[in-house]
Amino acid sequence: MPGKVSPDDLLAHVFERTGAADSDETVLQGPADGEDAAAIDWPDGDGTLVVSSDPISLAASQVGRLGVPVATNDVAVSGADPRWLTAVVLLPTGTDERALEKIATDIDAAATALGASIVGGHSEYVDQLERPLLSLTAMGTTERFVPTGGAEPGDRVILTKAAGIEGTAILAADFGGDLEVDSDVCERAEGFLEEISVAPEARIVRKYATAMHDPTEGGVAAGLLEVARASDVRLAVDRDAVPIREETAALCEAAGVDPLRIFGSGALVATVPDDALEDCLAALSDAGLEATAIGTVGDLDGDEPELALGDESLTGPIEDDLYPLWEAADADD
Structure with missing residues (x-):
């Protein structure tokens, strides 16, 4: 793979x-x-x-x-x-x-x-x-380097924009013609390419963050787990709280992939102290940037850093759901 x-x-x-x-x-x-x-x-x-x-x-x-x-x-x-x-x-x-x-x-x-x-x-x-x-x-x-591995127990986890932004654009561009999805959905989804940069929100969040990370391959799920592993902590995330756009849901359902496990660039994962959460979210909102509190940082339950994603307990590497689609397309060529 x-x-x-x-x-x-x-x-x-x-x-x-x-x-x-x-x-x-x-x-x-x-x-x-x-x-x-x-x-x-x-x-x-x-x-x-x-x-x-x-x-x-x-x-x-x-x-x-x-x-x-x-x-x-x-x-x-x-x-x-x-x-x-x-x-x-x-x-x-x-x-x-x-x-x-x-x-x-x-x-x-x-x-x-x-x-x-x-x-x-x-x-x-x-x-x-x-x-x-x-x-x-x-x-x-x-003047202040923010690592992936800076999350502390008691911090809150936030996500900007939504899950699967980059993956949604790729699905529309590379596979849209083969999926049972309305053409206007694909057209809107391809426009997500304009939102891949997280520099605007990072400039705001870095004032508050203990850790920041850019979820790429493996999506938001992999990005959250990477924060947990780098910080040696347990992240507990409410899967239902993770924002997923209508276009992402439609394309992922048609392709049979998980919105949280496709390329995630365009979203920023960050941890901030609990007492800074509201100020951070307000600053993002004032700048016209979407952000959602999706979980908390805790001490380890066992020996390994963990992402508790709803009912799932994830500790090992997470593969991206788009790779099998590319492999199948290459095999058909």
């Missing part, structure tokens, strides 16, 4: 092999379970540099539009404003140059909208690829 390397494999083979990071005092946050961004202390003491890299390949027609917010969201949820980007574009050999032009145009538009500068990268054609692969590194600075 495609998807992220498991936390156990990363712990066994990756996290202990970080070059000179252990002896480098400027590395405030290095590779760790659930942490999607690194934090580096500026040598002159002027704040913290946040760095994150993310690839995107499966939404072939939308890699440029999706790639920038997906990469910069990890910087934004770490408390920084995304400022710089490098882009690596790998294309299948024989790809028409118009594909490169479209990807570059989409990256440019998305970066411009965020006020981020594209400062370098690399592009080439690769025989082994079947679809374009885009990998971006995003950077920004902050």
Whole structure:
């Protein structure tokens, strides 16, 4: 099954092999379970540099539009404003140059909208690829780094916007023609691509948050579990409280997938102290941004960090429900 390397494999083979990071005092946050961004202390003491890299390949027609917010969201949820980007574009050999032009145009538009500068990268054609692969590194600075692993017992869990925003747009763009869904639903759902960035809400929530995270692969469920694992806590979440848009519900029902287990970019998961909850939600509302309190942070019930999602107890990696759809589509080609 495609998807992220498991936390156990990363712990066994990756996290202990970080070059000179252990002896480098400027590395405030290095590779760790659930942490999607690194934090580096500026040598002159002027704040913290946040760095994150993310690839995107499966939404072939939308890699440029999706790639920038997906990469910069990890910087934004770490408390920084995304400022710089490098882009690596790998294309299948024989790809028409118009594909490169479209990807570059989409990256440019998305970066411009965020006020981020594209400062370098690399592009080439690769025989082994079947679809374009885009990998971006995003950077920004902050005075207060907010980790994924900062949730404390007693905190409240909030979610901005809704579950499955990115996944809904992908379902409409890649599979809408094959699903029994009204065309106007797909048209509205494709418009969700304009909402993938969480930078606007992160700028507000970072004032209050103990932890912030960008749910991507595996959806909101995976993002919540990653917060629990990184923080070594138990998250208790009311599944019925998680907002799901009408378009998401319709497309997920038609495709037979779980709205909480499809790509979740566009939503921000955060934990805030209980006494800061109302102020945080009010600040988001004043800015015209949707947000909902969906659960609480507690001490561990057992030995493992846990996401209690309604009646489910989740401790292991969560696979994204969209991968089997892509595999089936590839098998039919």
